[in-house]
Amino acid sequence: MKLLYAAAECVPFLKTGGLADVIGALPKALQQSGADIRVVMPKYKNIPEEFKSRMEHIGETRVQVGWRQQFCGVEKLVENGVTHYFIDNEYYFGRDGAYGYMDDGERFSFLNRAVLDILPLIDFQPDVIHCHDWHTGMVPLLLEGNYRQDPFYRNIRTVFTIHNLLYQGVFPYEVLVDLLGIHSRYFTPEGVEYFGNVNFLKAGIVFADHVTTVSPTYAREIQTSYYGYGLDGLLASLGDRLSGIVNGIDTRSYNPATDSSLAVKYRTSLSKKSQNKMELQKELNLPVDAKIPMMSMVTRLVDSKGLDLVIRVLDELLYYQDIQFVLLGTGDPAYEHWFREAANRYPNKMSAQIWFSEPLSRRIYAASDMFLMPSKFEPCGISQLIALRYGSIPIVRETGGLNDTVQAYNEFTGEGNGFTFTNYNAHDMMNTIKRAISFYSEPEHWCRVTKNAFSGDYSWNVSAGEYMNIYHKILL
Numbered sequence: 001m002k003l004l005y006a007a008a009e010c011v012p013f014l015k016t017g018g019l020a021d022v023i024g025a026l027p028k029a030l031q032q033s034g035a036d037i038r039v040v041m042p043k044y045k046n047i048p049e050e051f052k053s054r055m056e057h058i059g060e061t062r063v064q065v066g067w068r069q070q071f072c073g074v075e076k077l078v079e080n081g082v083t084h085y086f087i088d089n090e091y092y093f094g095r096d097g098a099y100g101y102m103d104d105g106e107r108f109s110f111l112n113r114a115v116l117d118i119l120p121l122i123d124f125q126p127d128v129i130h131c132h133d134w135h136t137g138m139v140p141l142l143l144e145g146n147y148r149q150d151p152f153y154r155n156i157r158t159v160f161t162i163h164n165l166l167y168q169g170v171f172p173y174e175v176l177v178d179l180l181g182i183h184s185r186y187f188t189p190e191g192v193e194y195f196g197n198v199n200f201l202k203a204g205i206v207f208a209d210h211v212t213t214v215s216p217t218y219a220r221e222i223q224t225s226y227y228g229y230g231l232d233g234l235l236a237s238l239g240d241r242l243s244g245i246v247n248g249i250d251t252r253s254y255n256p257a258t259d260s261s262l263a264v265k266y267r268t269s270l271s272k273k274s275q276n277k278m279e280l281q282k283e284l285n286l287p288v289d290a291k292i293p294m295m296s297m298v299t300r301l302v303d304s305k306g307l308d309l310v311i312r313v314l315d316e317l318l319y320y321q322d323i324q325f326v327l328l329g330t331g332d333p334a335y336e337h338w339f340r341e342a343a344n345r346y347p348n349k350m351s352a353q354i355w356f357s358e359p360l361s362r363r364i365y366a367a368s369d370m371f372l373m374p375s376k377f378e379p380c381g382i383s384q385l386i387a388l389r390y391g392s393i394p395i396v397r398e399t400g401g402l403n404d405t406v407q408a409y410n411e412f413t414g415e416g417n418g419f420t421f422t423n424y425n426a427h428d429m430m431n432t433i434k435r436a437i438s439f440y441s442e443p444e445h446w447c448r449v450t451k452n453a454f455s456g457d458y459s460w461n462v463s464a465g466e467y468m469n470i471y472h473k474i475l476l
Helices: 018-032 104-117 139-147 174-179 200-207 216-221 232-236 270-283 307-320 333-345 358-367 383-389 400-405 426-440 443-455 461-475
Strands: 002-006 036-042 056-065 068-079 082-088 128-132 157-162 197-199 210-213 242-244 294-298 324-328 350-353 370-373 393-397 419-421
Touching (some): 002 018, 018 128, 056 104, 082 104, 139 200, 157 200, 157 461, 197 200, 200 232, 210 461, 216 242, 270 358, 294 358, 307 324, 307 426, 324 358, 333 350, 370 383, 370 426, 383 400, 393 426, 419 426
Parallel strands (some): 002 036, 002 128, 210 242, 294 370, 324 350, 393 419
Antiparallel strands (some): 068 082
């Protein structure tokens, strides 16, 4: 089976969020399942030179964007055994970062057309094009409306994955007709119209042969008005065309037994994990004591991550509990300021690292005993899977993928790999944290819950099989 993954970002080339981790890891698992899989993404300015220098120039073509024919170069690089193609256009992608520009509607219109236009050039005729998030949501519509008459494209099928419904790619009507060259008959409530604008993500949902999202619980949640962001009715109408498949992680990369970022490598040894805690305490100028429970957050500092709950109770937690709290991340300046001030108030109990470092994040996963994720919503979440892999016990709200991957510890049966709460409520979260701390002081229970965490399978193997089943189904 021939598969083409189309996405805006991919590890290790460029990452702004969990989407890049998925595109970096899932193709490797699908390849092991026997698929011939390729990945296509923009050639951004910020891709490290170590990768750019190894790219092979395949050729170039012209892509119609409105009345202009824009240059489109194609570069190729095989990384980790997977072939990646990079769409080269300095005007659109020779900028810092990936998104957030005034002309994103035009930039990603170009990308969507380029994904289809380069296929003859790279001599690859996929059975399925799998599009990820709004950045490639127009590919299924373009294929249906503008390319089907060409025999080369006639039998290609499409899958569209929603990684986060909050980000939809909404642009003025002119993007549809003037830039993409798509007929206005598709600008209807049943098509891509969204409150008078064009919605890229809606196009992917409506016109793909199958729609997936990144956990079973999130698939159910987005069919409700609270989580649906105006698309809940459409999503509820899909029936069995909508599937929820939980993400995995690259367990070869995220492996405490081989991770070069760690002070002490380990498999399941809590004593070696404690050594990593003490090394991190030294690094962050916290009191060095292996017995003090350490709780951490590695997160974007944005509202959806439940930070309002943390702010509500953190002073109480640090004042009354013998605990250390470590935070790593950037985001909303108001949150950044608050956490810096909290660290100043409790210099012996808290460290606020308002930046991001991949090696430091891994040291935090390895050092911390508990990992806090009180999200308002979490389509899947990767951080809790990494935490489990490193034996850092998640404390999460029961939403989206957190609900599917973290099971509350039951002290009577010994089952469960974390601690959970249901309501988006600071006191419920606080009670759950206190419960986790109480079990930390009981070695028999803490050994059991960490053993459960270490023994889980967080790889892509099972999920890759579910994706393969979907591809086979839509090709029948």
